[in-house]
Amino acid sequence: MTLRDINSPADLKKLNPGELQSIADELRTYIVDTLSTHPGHLASSLGTVELTVALHYVFNTPDDKLIWDVGHQSYSHKILTGRRDAFQTIRTYGGISGFPKMSESPYDAFGTGHSSTSISAALGMAVASKLQGNLTRKHIAVIGDGSLTGGEAFEALNNLGLSKSNILVILNDNGISIDKAVGGLNNNLMRITSSPRYNKLKEQVWQKLNTGEGCRERSKSIFQRLTKIAKTIALGDTNIFEALGIRYFGPVDGHDMLKLTEILERLKNINGPVLLHVVTRKGKGLKQAEQNPIVYHAPGKYDAHTGQQIVSSTQGKPLKFQEVFGRTIIELAEQNPAIVGITPAMATGCSLNLMMEQMPDRVFDVGISEQHAVTFAAGLAAQGIVPFCNIYSSFAQRAYDQIIHDVALQRLHVVICLDRAGLVGDDGPTHHGAFDLAALRPIPNLTICAPMDDHELRDMMFTAQLPNHGPVVIRYPRGSSIYNDWQSPMKELRIGEGRCLKEGSDVAYVSLGFPGNDALSAAKELEKQGISAAVYDMRFLKPLDTQLLDTIAAKGFRKIITVEDGVKFGGFGESVESYFAEHHPEQCKIITILAIPDTFVTHGSVPQLKHDCHIDQQSLIDAAK
Numbered sequence: 001m002t003l004r005d006i007n008s009p010a011d012l013k014k015l016n017p018g019e020l021q022s023i024a025d026e027l028r029t030y031i032v033d034t035l036s037t038h039p040g041h042l043a044s045s046l047g048t049v050e051l052t053v054a055l056h057y058v059f060n061t062p063d064d065k066l067i068w069d070v071g072h073q074s075y076s077h078k079i080l081t082g083r084r085d086a087f088q089t090i091r092t093y094g095g096i097s098g099f100p101k102m103s104e105s106p107y108d109a110f111g112t113g114h115s116s117t118s119i120s121a122a123l124g125m126a127v128a129s130k131l132q133g134n135l136t137r138k139h140i141a142v143i144g145d146g147s148l149t150g151g152e153a154f155e156a157l158n159n160l161g162l163s164k165s166n167i168l169v170i171l172n173d174n175g176i177s178i179d180k181a182v183g184g185l186n187n188n189l190m191r192i193t194s195s196p197r198y199n200k201l202k203e204q205v206w207q208k209l210n211t212g213e214g215c216r217e218r219s220k221s222i223f224q225r226l227t228k229i230a231k232t233i234a235l236g237d238t239n240i241f242e243a244l245g246i247r248y249f250g251p252v253d254g255h256d257m258l259k260l261t262e263i264l265e266r267l268k269n270i271n272g273p274v275l276l277h278v279v280t281r282k283g284k285g286l287k288q289a290e291q292n293p294i295v296y297h298a299p300g301k302y303d304a305h306t307g308q309q310i311v312s313s314t315q316g317k318p319l320k321f322q323e324v325f326g327r328t329i330i331e332l333a334e335q336n337p338a339i340v341g342i343t344p345a346m347a348t349g350c351s352l353n354l355m356m357e358q359m360p361d362r363v364f365d366v367g368i369s370e371q372h373a374v375t376f377a378a379g380l381a382a383q384g385i386v387p388f389c390n391i392y393s394s395f396a397q398r399a400y401d402q403i404i405h406d407v408a409l410q411r412l413h414v415v416i417c418l419d420r421a422g423l424v425g426d427d428g429p430t431h432h433g434a435f436d437l438a439a440l441r442p443i444p445n446l447t448i449c450a451p452m453d454d455h456e457l458r459d460m461m462f463t464a465q466l467p468n469h470g471p472v473v474i475r476y477p478r479g480s481s482i483y484n485d486w487q488s489p490m491k492e493l494r495i496g497e498g499r500c501l502k503e504g505s506d507v508a509y510v511s512l513g514f515p516g517n518d519a520l521s522a523a524k525e526l527e528k529q530g531i532s533a534a535v536y537d538m539r540f541l542k543p544l545d546t547q548l549l550d551t552i553a554a555k556g557f558r559k560i561i562t563v564e565d566g567v568k569f570g571g572f573g574e575s576v577e578s579y580f581a582e583h584h585p586e587q588c589k590i591i592t593i594l595a596i597p598d599t600f601v602t603h604g605s606v607p608q609l610k611h612d613c614h615i616d617q618q619s620l621i622d623a624a625k
Contacts, residue, residue, distance in 0.1 A: 009056040021257045028285040036304035043283035043296040045075035052076035054260035065109040069118035069143040071099035081107035091426040093604030113430025116150025126165040142170040149367035160273045161245030169275040174282040250277025321476045324454045326351025342389040344373040350390040374402035381412040393418040393433025408445045411470040418475035422565030428603030438570035447472045448541040450513030454481035455488045462490035496543035504534030507624045508557045512572045515563045522620035553584040568595035
């Protein structure tokens, strides 16, 4: 039997354990070949091939519930559960999602995309099964060592230990989240995996279990206590999972198929919460991915045979907004010794790795912990430091309370940089930065701004770090900026002041942030068709430039069109409309708001998604006409 014959886990179960590795090898090759031309999350999925095969072989999915944390590593799972032929459409418009998605398959027990949620979800499902009288269903949460640093994972583990629910947590330990895993927990896991005394005792434990000597209840209880004592002696401290009341097994080789299936068979009938520590290699099977797991987390296109990335030339092209941020904060930090950088495990993605190389003592990677990142920044600011806390927009949703309670309420000088704001493309609804404007707009004391280009981003960063500011939020999109001469001289902006980019008499485009570029292009196209269009870049959502809005109202435009890359409800356009309703009510009937509609936007290319949301250049032209 080959991979072409596997249409569901039921087909997998027709094999004997010795035949599973050949399926795993085919899976790995299929993933490497497909993602070379259809880019996705490569290294994570290569590292979990054997684990995925073993889980579907041992457990009765989809009746048994298998929850993947984040979902970067779930590609083998998708292929084995009826989506083999559709796999080539992954992360493309109209194709399958790059993450587990409940509406896509009954095998996707819980939708994911953000980290640290799997144990909470599995515990909820286990309790629900018990309430419904289903006492045989198994619940398995697969979580990486990086995701385990997230606060929700710790909260879930604490609850899990008390609940006594029958849940198997698989800790997929590869030492990497997207960047290298950091923190005390990672050090604890390294001590476990590297302790000769513990690993010798571990082998004795597995042999003891295999003899069945612990099957009688009394012997089993004594054996469990002896095992816990042995682990403590070997490691020199208490295993954190055992301390929480969760039985710990491992570490085991996550690429040893026979060992994995054997251990999972033994563990699936153990009552109570159990954690199996599996050590894997991110990028397993592709040399370049094994050597550079951070680069090959999502490498884009590459040669399937050599593994070499296919990188288009960037010569003469503008830098990405992320790179402009990373280089600009170094300039500012050289001038201002109070500036530090903070990232929740996304140093490379947001380009703070550049500052790490030059100023390692002034950049803090706090792991996957957005809530902690914000309050940590607040603590720094309370003592006169100026932290630039860089978080992806969709991940910052997790720190909403901290932004309100710890930063804004106390008016602390924290600069929150929201990377990947707006539509991000192939990662889809879990990653679009659609909600930040509407969510942050009602919070007192915040200054909220959005650059239209790289020059404005530099000016906003320069302005935000100056003394006598409270908290400032700067949000900017994923991808390329506008100018080749990105390193423009920085200047201070007047807080709450917009600008007129182009005069006109018929139509006014009023934009915030990067969509202003489409507005400017649309206005120039309309000029060719005899329609005079003005363009106003407001720069600030809060405080809003009401003086500029008064000027726009007095111009006598036949139509006013606002455009933004955030949700319509509660966003920038509605703030403009609200001001007009109060101060220029006669103008409200000529306002059109172009924004992301009241829906979760799917995955696809950014141009396609902008078209669907009616915020692309052609939609702006159509709205004017």
